[in-house]
Amino acid sequence: MSKRITTFSAFVRQVILLVLVLVGVLALLSIPSYFVLKQYFDIDLLQLAKMAISNPQSVINFMMSTTQNEPTKSLFLFTTFPGFTFAALFSTVFMIWVERKFVAKIQMRVGPQYAGRVEGVFQNFADLIKLLFKEIIIPDKADKRIFIGVPLALMFVSGALLSLVPVGPTTYIANPSVGVILVFALIGLSPIIALLAGWASNNKYSLLGGLRALHQMVAYEIPMLISAVGVVVLSASLSIMGVVQAQSSIWFILLQPLGAIVFFIAILAELERIPFDLPEADSELVAGWQTEYGGMTFGIFQLATYIKFYALAGIFTAFFLGGWYGPSPAPPAFWFILKTFIVMLAMMLPRAVLPRIRIDQLLRGGWTRLMALSFVNLFMALLLVSLGLYHVGGL
Amino acid sequence: MVDLSDITFYVMIVVVIGGAVAALESKEIIYGAIGLAFSFLGVAALFFLLDAPFVAVFQITVYIGAVAVLILFTVMLVREGRWMHDSPGRTGKLAGVLTAAALALSLILAFLASKQLNSSEQSLPNGFNLVYIGQLISGPEAPILEVLALVLAASILGAVMLAKVDREDKP
Structure with missing residues (x-):
C-alpha cells in the first residue's frame, strides 16, 4: 500500500503523480480508439469537436445520421440500441426492479420502497453505488488470475449471446447462417466458467456450487438443443432470422407446444433461476460458485447473468413467439421487446411460488423426462413436415 | 492497408499457438487445460475467418463444450499434478x-x-453448402451415417457397461 502522506509537498507530489497516471491512461485509451473510429467507421472526433463549438445543431444531425449510414450503423447497433447499452439498462436497471416488485407483490410483501419516492425505482442505483464502493477481496489461497478472469469470461459469453438476438428485421447485430447452433455453442461455455470460478475460489462451498452448475447445465443443454431442432425442422433454416421469418403466419408455440415447454424449463435451468438454483442455493451454499466474489466482481456477475437472462428470453421469443411479428402500427422492435418482457415475467413467476428442487430430482428430470419429451416433440415436427401438413410459411 | 481480417488472423494464430504451448508447458495442470480450451477457441475463430461457420460452431460445441469440460473435470481432482513431474530430458x-x-x-x-x-x-461446386451436405448424407451416403450411428451407440453402451461394472466391484 502507499505511504502515509505527512507533508504538504508529499501531498502535491501524490496529486501530480495521480494526474500524470490518469493522463497517461487516457492517452493510451483515446489515441488508438480515435484512429480505430476514423479508420473503420469514418468518425473524425476532432472535426466533430470543432463542429460542436461552431454549430451545436450539426452534431445532433450527425448523431442521427450515424444510425442510418452503413459503417457507423453497425457500430450503433452493437453498442447502443439492440446491443449492449440497451440490454444492460433494460435487463438490470429495469428488470431487476420489476423482478423485486413483482415477486414481492405475489408474496404479499412491499418490496423496495424508499429509494426514489415512487415504489423504490432507484433502488438499483443505490445497490450499484454500494457495489462500486465495496472492496474487492481476493482470498489468500485463491488462484488470482483465474479468479479475476472468470467474471470477464462470463461477460464475454453474455455479450456474444446478446449479439444473436434479432430485435427487428433490420435492427439485428449478427445473423450468422448457423445462429441456432451458435446459441448452444455459447451456452456450452458457461459450465466451464462456473466450474473454474468455483475451483479458483478455493472454497468448499464454491467448488460444490461449481460442480452442481456443471452437472445441471450439461444435463439441461441436451433437451434444450433437441427441442430447438423441432423449430429448425419446421423453418428449414439454421439462422435465427430465418426461424423468425418462417413464423410470419403462425407462431411455432402453436405447432410445438411441447418443445416450447421443454425449452422454457431448460432455459430456467441454464440460468440457475429458482426452482433450479442449486448452484447458488442461498441458504445452504451461500451463493455457490459466487461465494467469494464481492464488490464489483459480484456486480459484473449480476450484470452478465441478467444480460444472459434477457438474451435467452429473446431467443425463446424468436424461436417460439414469432419474434418481431405483430400488428403493424407499432414498430417491430416494440413487439419483440414486449414479448421478451412477457417471457421474462413468466420466468420470474416460479421464483415467487416454487421451492428449490433436489439434485437427484433435477438430474432425473433433465436426463429422462425432458429428454423424452423433446424427442416426442421432434417426431411431431417431423410428422408435420413429412405428412405435408406444414410448409414453411403456413399450414 | 492492413485489413481487419488480417489482424484477426494473426491474433488468432498467436492465441492458437500460445494456447497449445501453455497446454504442454505450464506447471499448474489446470492452466494447461485452460490453454487447451483457448487453443480450440482460436481454431474455431480461424474456421470463421475461412467462411466455414458450421465447422467453427461445432469446433466450439464439441471441443470446448464437451472435451475441455471433461478434461477440466478430471484435472480438478488432481490439483497437485505430481504425475506430471518427470519431464523429458534434453x-x-x-x-x-x-x-x-x-x-x-x-x-x-x-x-x-x-x-x-x-x-x-x-x-468446389457452386451449390456446395450445408443443404448439399445434408442431401448427400441423407441420400447416397446414408449407409455411412448409419454405420457411424451404430459405432457411436456401441461406444455409449460400452461406456455405460464399464461404469456399471466399476460400481458393482465396490463392497
Whole structure:
C-alpha cells in the first residue's frame, strides 16, 4: 500500500503523480480508439469537436445520421440500441426492479420502497453505488488470475449471446447462417466458467456450487438443443432470422407446444433461476460458485447473468413467439421487446411460488423426462413436415 | 492497408499457438487445460475467418463444450499434478522439436505443391453448402451415417457397461 502522506509537498507530489497516471491512461485509451473510429467507421472526433463549438445543431444531425449510414450503423447497433447499452439498462436497471416488485407483490410483501419516492425505482442505483464502493477481496489461497478472469469470461459469453438476438428485421447485430447452433455453442461455455470460478475460489462451498452448475447445465443443454431442432425442422433454416421469418403466419408455440415447454424449463435451468438454483442455493451454499466474489466482481456477475437472462428470453421469443411479428402500427422492435418482457415475467413467476428442487430430482428430470419429451416433440415436427401438413410459411 | 481480417488472423494464430504451448508447458495442470480450451477457441475463430461457420460452431460445441469440460473435470481432482513431474530430458526435447519442425515443413511443402490451393478459381461446386451436405448424407451416403450411428451407440453402451461394472466391484 502507499505511504502515509505527512507533508504538504508529499501531498502535491501524490496529486501530480495521480494526474500524470490518469493522463497517461487516457492517452493510451483515446489515441488508438480515435484512429480505430476514423479508420473503420469514418468518425473524425476532432472535426466533430470543432463542429460542436461552431454549430451545436450539426452534431445532433450527425448523431442521427450515424444510425442510418452503413459503417457507423453497425457500430450503433452493437453498442447502443439492440446491443449492449440497451440490454444492460433494460435487463438490470429495469428488470431487476420489476423482478423485486413483482415477486414481492405475489408474496404479499412491499418490496423496495424508499429509494426514489415512487415504489423504490432507484433502488438499483443505490445497490450499484454500494457495489462500486465495496472492496474487492481476493482470498489468500485463491488462484488470482483465474479468479479475476472468470467474471470477464462470463461477460464475454453474455455479450456474444446478446449479439444473436434479432430485435427487428433490420435492427439485428449478427445473423450468422448457423445462429441456432451458435446459441448452444455459447451456452456450452458457461459450465466451464462456473466450474473454474468455483475451483479458483478455493472454497468448499464454491467448488460444490461449481460442480452442481456443471452437472445441471450439461444435463439441461441436451433437451434444450433437441427441442430447438423441432423449430429448425419446421423453418428449414439454421439462422435465427430465418426461424423468425418462417413464423410470419403462425407462431411455432402453436405447432410445438411441447418443445416450447421443454425449452422454457431448460432455459430456467441454464440460468440457475429458482426452482433450479442449486448452484447458488442461498441458504445452504451461500451463493455457490459466487461465494467469494464481492464488490464489483459480484456486480459484473449480476450484470452478465441478467444480460444472459434477457438474451435467452429473446431467443425463446424468436424461436417460439414469432419474434418481431405483430400488428403493424407499432414498430417491430416494440413487439419483440414486449414479448421478451412477457417471457421474462413468466420466468420470474416460479421464483415467487416454487421451492428449490433436489439434485437427484433435477438430474432425473433433465436426463429422462425432458429428454423424452423433446424427442416426442421432434417426431411431431417431423410428422408435420413429412405428412405435408406444414410448409414453411403456413399450414 | 492492413485489413481487419488480417489482424484477426494473426491474433488468432498467436492465441492458437500460445494456447497449445501453455497446454504442454505450464506447471499448474489446470492452466494447461485452460490453454487447451483457448487453443480450440482460436481454431474455431480461424474456421470463421475461412467462411466455414458450421465447422467453427461445432469446433466450439464439441471441443470446448464437451472435451475441455471433461478434461477440466478430471484435472480438478488432481490439483497437485505430481504425475506430471518427470519431464523429458534434453535429447527427448530436442527430438520432439525436430519432429514437430519436420512435420510442419512437410505440411507446408505439401500445401505449396498442391495445385488446388495455388489455383485462384473456385474448386468446389457452386451449390456446395450445408443443404448439399445434408442431401448427400441423407441420400447416397446414408449407409455411412448409419454405420457411424451404430459405432457411436456401441461406444455409449460400452461406456455405460464399464461404469456399471466399476460400481458393482465396490463392497
